[in-house]
Amino acid sequence: MREWPTDRLLLGGDYNPEQWPEETLEDDVARMQEAGVTFATVGVFSWALLEPEPGRYETAWLDRVLDRLHEADVVVDLATATASAPPWFARLHPDALPVTRDGLRLSHGSRQTWCPSSPDFRRRSLDLVRVLADRYAGHPAVAMWHVGNEFGCHNLMCFCDTSAEHFRSWLLARYGDLDGLNAAWGTTFWSQRYTEVGDVVPPRTTTAIPNPTAELDWRRFCSDASLAQHVAERDLLHELSPGVPVTTNFMVGFSFEGLDYWRWAPEQDVVSNDHYRGAHLPHPEAELAMSADITRGLSGGAPWVLMEHSTSAVNWQPVNPLKPQGQMLRDSLSHVARGADTVGFFQWRASVAGAEKYHSGLLPHAGTDTRRFREVTELGRVLRACGEVAGSRTESRVAVVVDYESLWTTDAASTPTQLHRYTDELRAWYEAAFRAGATVTGVSAEGDLSGYDVVLAPSLHLVSDAGAAGLAAAAGAGAQVVLTYFSGTVDPDDHVRPGGYPGAFRDLLGVRVEExxxxxxxxxxxxxxxxxxxxxxxxxxxxxxxxxWLQALDGTDVVASFVDGPAAGDPAVTRRTTGAGAAWYVATRLEPDAVDAVLGAVLGAAGVGPVVPGLPAGVDAVRRRSSTGSWLFLLDHSGAGATVPVVGTDLVSGAVATTGQPLVLAPGGVAVVRETGTDSGGRGSGGDDGSA
Structure with missing residues (x-):
């Protein structure tokens, strides 16, 4: 056993030697050393090789891999291999295969074809974990355990009878009895009142709109059911392999919204995330930054692991463009700037067979004499040169509330408009902060907001009384709080808060919405x-x-009004002073330039400026700080380059910048400047300043 390194930045990714002849191992290790690879995730999809027949285990091949990686000083994140069961599992346990909402039982043949509530899967998977932990708990290469893989990516919801029984148990634990459930679900509507627990079923396909609270509880349950599998594996690893941290890779980004990661994060020893750029996104660099900032929030501000991203093209979009030269380095350092101390990819060697054979790898199909592999080795050099950044924390004075239950209820059926999607509004306000040069941290609705000067809560549709009180307290303590339309509308049971919208926030905002x-x-x-x-x-x-149709109450300033449309003459943007701060409300989806205008005023009122004033559009600046120093990350997404007034040494190029000789950032370039004499100021840095 060895400790996961925290004194340097790590480079690596998924390593699947089982896809290749055994003699390839030596070439892999040599090329890893050439590229500067320092960690490998091993065995993610190897269950069928580790247990080719029920109860018969073959681990000699894994012994050789781990021994060789240890000799090469490559630390291992060893997977439990439970992400996908082998074909024999489906033959022996057909009832463990997932069932769709329409009642179709799925077949094995891809990955994650198992029901999260299946006791057979739980038993078989823990048998495998026990074998691996017994054998490798003390192995000198193993520095972290990796449970499953991308939980919920393909089997988030199973509607089988086993899941139904598990759901009923989960509901009784939540509500105590059927009276509590009936009250929460509002079952007097449409004659849905339950008198027998066995009558409660998952929200399978039905004739009309399903019960909204049942749907919400089903989403909560599905997240918790997968979490229970993770916790079961983690607890066994803690028992058999004490001292070795355990993680599983999240998917914080545009493509996955199925798990409540605020419930998952406390169950991780180390938070890790997978992120892939979406070719269809208008501003993918901002979406990447948002994913990293939310992941850092999930990690409580502590450094985290970027478990997967891609060197170039992925394989699962309608069109999979390659990454232009330089983009992989910018993407990687954008994650590092926002707290990732480990930079991982899927995967080490690009596959020649299987569903992901056209997914890029660190070692591409064309081999080492390629532009891509030369970029990989350059990334390895840069991460070594910037190793002193490890352990520092990202400064942030702006928080954005990210709430999965608001997402699930906002995007549900039978809302005022299906044109409104939660992540659209969230992204609009995050991207405005990105354009303004302010570093943002993702926070939960009930999280600690005390260190932030600005708190953005776009479309916080569902909120608890505690969450509403927390936002009010933040404004009272001096923060500028921004809420937008459809916020505060429902309570945690998805019941409308009566008395006029925005329900939970009427007093804080000083507004009342009639319709x-x-x-x-x-x-x-x-x-x-x-x-x-x-x-x-x-x-x-x-x-x-x-x-x-909005009324501004006494003491609330009307910033802007609707000129036309169904709300003509009513306030559209308001501001109310409360305590030492203020609460803003925006009652429409603003165009980007208008979001920029409102956020500019909010940041100005809070005294929050860009990390580096005066940078051209498209140049991203983020600062990490520790008790011993600070490092300014500069990333040019514009392709135009910039001259940056900073004093210090660029760890990437070795250039020294002074007051009279500013740093010149090349077009599309990156810099990590060890600064001299910086002071960020402000009310705080959201707990991310490295002082903890």
Whole structure:
């Protein structure tokens, strides 16, 4: 056993030697050393090789791999191999295969074809974990355990009878009895009242709109059911392999919204994440940064592991463009800037067979004499040169509330408009902060907000009383809090809070909404900035998707009003002073320039400026700090380059910048500057300043 290194930045990724002849191992190790690979995740999808027949285990091949990696000083994140069961499991336990909402039982033949509630899967998987832990707990290569893989990616929801029984048990644990469940689900509507527990079923395909709270509880249950599998494996590893940290790879990003990672994060010894750029996204560099900032929030500000991203193309989009030269380095350092001390990829050697054979690897099909492999070796050099950054924390004075239950309820059926999607509004406000040069941290609705000067809570549709009180307390303590439409509308049972929207936030915001007035596809509404407005840039701005019949109560300033549309004459943007801070409300989907205008005013009121003032658009600046120093990350996404007024040494190039000789950032370039004499100032840095 060895400790997971925390004194340097690690490079590596998934290593699947079982896909290759045994003699390839020596070449792999040699090329890893050439590239600067320092960690490998091993065995993620190797169950069928480790247990070719029920109860018969073959581990000699894994012994050789781990021994050789240890000799090469490559630390191992050893997987439990439980992500996908072997074919014999489906033959022996057909009832453990997942069932769709429509009642179709799926077959094995891909991955994750198992029901999260299956006792047979739990038993067989823990048998395997026990064998691996007994054999490798003391192996000198093993520095971390990796449970499963991307939980819920393909088998998040199983509607079989076993899941139904598990769901009923989960509901009784949550509500105590059927009276509690009936009250929470509002079952007096549509004659749905339950008198027998056995009548409760998962929300399978039915004739009309299903019960909204049943759907919400089903989403909660599915997240918890997968979490229970992770915890069972983790607890066994803790018992048999004490002292070795355990993780599983999250999927914080645009493509997956199935698990409540705020419930998962406390169950990790180390938080890790997979992230892949989406070719369809208009601003993929901002979405990447948002994923990393949320992951850092899940990690409590501590350094985290980027378990997977790609060197170039992926294989699962309709079109899979390659990454231009330089982008892999920028992507990697963007994650590092935001707290990743480990940079991992899927996978080491690109596969020649299987569903992911066209997914890029650190070692591409064309071999080492390639531009891509030379980029990989350059990344290895850069990470070694920047190793002193390890253990420091990212500074952030702006928080964004990320709430999975608001996502699930906002995007459900039978809402005021299906044109409104939670992540669209979340991304709109995050991207505005990204453009403004402010570093953001993802926080939960009930998280600690005390260290932030600005708290953004876009479309926080579902909120508990505690969450609402936390936002009010943050404003009272001096933060500028921003809420947008459809916020505070329902309680944790997905029941509308009566008395006028936005329910939980009426008093904080000083507004009362009589009715929602959603806009039709293509319809726009024009705004007028009021006299003396704090945001003159809103005059003639436009909104889409949403408007509201809104009243501003005494003491609330109207920043802008609707000129036309169904809410003509009513306030569109308001601001209310509360304690030492203020609460802002935006009642429409603003266009990006208008979001920039509002956020600019909010940041100005909070005294939050860009990390580096005056940088050209498209140049990202993020600072990490420890008790011994600070490091400024500079990433040019624009391709135009920049001259940056910074004093210090660029660890990437070795260049020294002084007051009279600023740093010149090449087009598309990166820099990591060990600074001299910096002071970020501000009320705090959200617990991410390295002082903990």
């Amino acid at each position: 929602f007035a959603p806009l039709l596809p293509g319809q726009r509404t024009t705004l007028r900035a009021e006299d003396g407005s704090a945001v003159p840039g809103l005059d003639r701005a436009t909104g889409t998707v949403w408007s509201e």
